[in-house]
Amino acid sequence: MRLHAYYRSSTSYRLRIALNLKQLEYSVVPVNLLAAEQREPEFTARNPFGGVPMLEADGRERAQSMAILEWLDEAYPAAPLLPADIEARFTVRELAYAIATELHAPLNLPVLTYLKREFGRSQDEIDLWYRHFLARTLTGVEARLAQTGAGDFLLDQPGLFESVLIPQLYNARRFAFDMAPYPHLARIEAACLPLPAFIAAHPDNQPDNPENQRP
C-alpha cells in the first residue's frame, strides 16, 4: 500500500495510526499541501477530491479517510478497528463521526484560508474560531464518554475512535487549547501516545516534516 499524505494533515495522521494498529505495511508518498500539490492535475486525475490522504491499495486509488478506515476493517479484518458487536460499533462510530463530521472541516486549511484571505480575519480571530468549534464538539464527546464509562480507551483497545481523536487533539494543542475540562479525552490521549502505533504515526516522525529534513 502507498499512502499519499502530509505530515500535519489530521486525516493523514488518522490513517497512519489505523494502518499501524492493523499492522499493515505501507510506504508514505509525501504531498506538500502548502505547495498545493494536491491541486495539481496529475494528482486530481487520481483523486478528484484534491486532498490527502489518498491510499493506493488493492488496485484502487482511495480518497476520504473515513471511507478508507471502514474499508480497511472490512478488507483486512485482523486487528479490527471496530468491535464485532453491533451496539459497541455504534458506540465507537457515534464518537468518531462526531469528530470527523463536525470538527474536521471547520478547522481545516480550506476553511481557515478562506477566513484569512476572503474575510480578512487575524490569526487571533482564527484561534478563537478554532477553539470555539473544538470546545463545542469535544464537550459533547466528553459527556458521551462519561455516560459510556470509558477507561484508558473507549473499549478494550484503541481503534477507530482513537485513530480519529488523537490527531484532533494534536491540532488542539497546536492552538493552545485548554484540555482541563476534558479529563476522559486527556486520559485516552495519555494512554495512546506512548504506543508504538501512535508514535510511528506522529507528525514529528514523518519524512516530510521539515524538522526531519535538516542535516
Next chain:
Amino acid sequence: MRLHAYYRSSTSYRLRIALNLKQLEYSVVPVNLLAAEQREPEFTARNPFGGVPMLEADGRERAQSMAILEWLDEAYPAAPLLPADIEARFTVRELAYAIATELHAPLNLPVLTYLKREFGRSQDEIDLWYRHFLARTLTGVEARLAQTGAGDFLLDQPGLFESVLIPQLYNARRFAFDMAPYPHLARIEAACLPLPAFIAAHPDNQPDNPENQRP
C-alpha cells in the same frame, strides 16, 4: 422508533430518507433549532452533542447521523443502504463521506451563525461562502461519479449515498446554486425526488414546517 428532527436539517432529512428506504416505522418528534430547543438541558442530557437528529431506537438515544445510518444497516439488514460487496461499499462510502465530512459542517447553522454574529458578514458574503464550499466538494463528487459510471443512482438502487446527497442538493437550491456543471448529480437527484421514500422525507412534508401549520 422516534426521530427527533427539524424539518430543514439536512442530517435529519438524511435519516428520514434512509428510514423510509428501509421501510422502518418511526414517529417524528419536532425539535425547533431556531428556538435552540436542541441546547436545552433536558435534550442535551439525552444527546450531549446538542443537535438533531437523535433517534430513539432499541432502547438507546442515538446521535450522529452517519453513525446511525451505519447502525441501521447492521441492525436491520433488509433493504440495505450499502451493498454487500466490499469494493462497492467503498465506492458508496467514499462519496457519501465526502459530503458528510467536507460539506456538512461549514454549511451548517453553527458555522453560518458565527460568520454572521462574530465576523459580521452579510448574507451576500455568506451566500458566496456557501456556494464556494459546495462547488469545491461537489466538483470532486461529480468527477468521481464520472469515473465510476453511475446511472440514475450510484448503484442499482438509492442507498447511503443518495440519502446524504439529496438533502445537500435541497440546501444547494435554497442558496441558488447552479447545478449545470454537475450533470451526474442532477440526474441522480431527478431520479430520487419522485420516489415515495424521498417525497415523504422532504422538508415540505414535515409536520414542523411552518407552511404545514397554517389552517
